[in-house]
Amino acid sequence: MLQILDSTLREGEQTPGVYFSPETKLLIAQLLDRIGIDIIEVGNPAVDPEICEAVALVSNAGLNAKIGAHSLCRIDHVQKALDCKIDFLGIFLSVANHRLERDYQITIENAIEQVVEVIGYAKAQNPNLLIRYTPEDTTRTSIEQVIEVASAAVQAGADIISIADTTGYATPFKNDRSYSYFVKTLKEKLAGQQLYPKIAVHCHNDRGLALANALDAYQAGADIIDVTVMGLGERAGIVDLATLLVNLGEMVESELPWEFNYLKDLYHIVSEYSHISIPPILPIMGKNAFTHYAGVHVKAIAKDPMLYQSLALASLTNKNNLALGMQSGRASVELALEQIGQEGVTNNRVLMNCILNEVKVLAKRGTGIDIDNELPHIVNQCFAFDNCE
Ligand code: HCA
Ligand code: CU
Numbered sequence: 423m424l425q426i427l428d429s430t431l432r433e434g435e436q437t438p439g440v441y442f443s444p445e446t447k448l449l450i451a452q453l454l455d456r457i458g459i460d461i462i463e464v465g466n467p468a469v470d471p472e473i474c475e476a477v478a479l480v481s482n483a484g485l486n487a488k489i490g491a492h493s494l495c496r497i498d499h500v501q502k503a504l505d506c507k508i509d510f511l512g513i514f515l516s517v518a519n520h521r522l523e524r525d526y527q528i529t530i531e532n533a534i535e536q537v538v539e540v541i542g543y544a545k546a547q548n549p550n551l552l553i554r555y556t557p558e559d560t561t562r563t564s565i566e567q568v569i570e571v572a573s574a575a576v577q578a579g580a581d582i583i584s585i586a587d588t589t590g591y592a593t594p595f596k597n598d599r600s601y602s603y604f605v606k607t608l609k610e611k612l613a614g615q616q617l618y619p620k621i622a623v624h625c626h627n628d629r630g631l632a633l634a635n636a637l638d639a640y641q642a643g644a645d646i647i648d649v650t651v652m653g654l655g656e657r658a659g660i661v662d663l664a665t666l667l668v669n670l671g672e673m674v675e676s677e678l679p680w681e682f683n684y685l686k687d688l689y690h691i692v693s694e695y696s697h698i699s700i701p702p703i704l705p706i707m708g709k710n711a712f713t714h715y716a717g718v719h720v721k722a723i724a725k726d727p728m729l730y731q732s733l734a735l736a737s738l739t740n741k742n743n744l745a746l747g748m749q750s751g752r753a754s755v756e757l758a759l760e761q762i763g764q765e766g767v768t769n770n771r772v773l774m775n776c777i778l779n780e781v782k783v784l785a786k787r788g789t790g791i792d793i794d795n796e797l798p799h800i801v802n803q804c805f806a807f808d809n810c811e
Contacts (some may be wrong), residue, residue, distance in 0.1 A: 424681075425646045426680075433648070433660055434675055437659065437696065437698065439697065440654065440696045440698070443472075444476035447464060449691060450692060451489070452482065456681055461487060461488045464476055464477045464489060466492040471505075478506050481508060488552060491512070492514070510552040517534070517563055517570075528566055533571065537578065539578075546581070553581050555572070555580040556584040557572065562589065563605055573612065582645075583619045584621075585601065585622070589626060601638045601639035609643055621650065627660060649663040650662070651663050651688060652698065652707075654692070664689070664705070664706040665705045668735065711745035714744060720749070720754040745791075747791055750785075761793055773804050777804050780800045
């Protein structure tokens with residue numbers, strides 16, 4: 423069964439300006455756990471002592487999810503992570519030529535030695551620890567080098583190998599640049615080994631392809647997919663949790679193991695504490711994700727919302743909504759009046775024309791119309807006008 427790793431507290435905290443206190447991390451982790459997330463990456467303890475505090479706090483909360491830390495491939499950093507009480511440890515070191523030559527200035531042999539030594543050390547300290555090794559920037563690394571280091575990492579004790587698209591370079595349908603190519607090749611080449619690792623994928627969104635890549639990887643047999651709430655993360659972030667779950671829901675045959683009901687609280691809390699508002703057009707969780715506006719659309723959805731939407735999830739995530747403005751027609755006004763308990767007005771043709779006209783005039787402010795607070799005033803104004811005539 424596919425597992426979800428949430429990295430809102432680690433990758434998400436790498437969004438410029440974002441900071442989550444240990445208490446906030448606990449609150450977010452509790453909601454992620456209720457949704458049914460399998461692994462929660464809480465942070466890199468070498469970055470700040472407070473991150474160790476957060477990892478320990480979340481670890482001690484009795485959650486079902488495995489609680490983990492992220493670490494550079496260095497014994498001293500790994501030791502810092504081990505000191506914070508973890509079930510899971512993600513260790514990363516690139517073996518891409520450009521990184522080896524221009525960043526680390528070491529050979530691939532040195533890199534492999536380092537990976538083997540550090541993983542061996544972590545496993546020796548805690549044999550029950552779930553260890554993920556990531557050859558960072560995997561998708562821009564020669565597949566031979568990825569296979570070589572991944573095999574060595576598995577021999578040394580890695581349970582998971584992650585294919586990281588660190589720069590959002592992977593592209594579906596582009597043969598040796600696609601996730602399906604990396605997942606299938608890696609699975610095939612590691613299959614002969616005695617210890618068979620799980621394959622994880624970490625897809626960045628630089629080209630807007632993170633979700634497409636994650637689904638491509640899933641179809642190719644990936645075991646774990648990394649996500650964050652709202653897709654937070656470095657640069658353009660990674661895969662958005664809610665959007666992935668909904669799309670997986672359509673690909674998975676069996677009953678879904680996730681509790682969608684908690685998504686709303688989770689997104690609001692992450693948005694509040696990250697000071698990043700939920701984009702209104704964000705799929706699933708955005709304010710507009712189930713809102714209908716144009717007159718023809720509203721006329722149809724008054725009969726059945728599914729006439730203009732393909733997801734029936736509104737009640738679980740974000741309620742069905744109606745917007746009023748220049749695009750509105752009579753049906754929109756009728757529905758909006760029902761919403762504010764003024765359906766009695768809808769038979770009065772003159773009044774309805776006045777209201778629709780007024781709505782269209784106000785819409786030109788470009789700020790939208792607040793149905794609950796503004797529509798009653800519009801109705802009163804039109805009433806007064808009607809009575810004077
Ligand atoms: C990072 C890079 C990383 C690591 C992923 C991993 C990436 O911020 O350190 O360790 O699995 O995108 O490659 O997030
Ligand atoms: Cu990343």
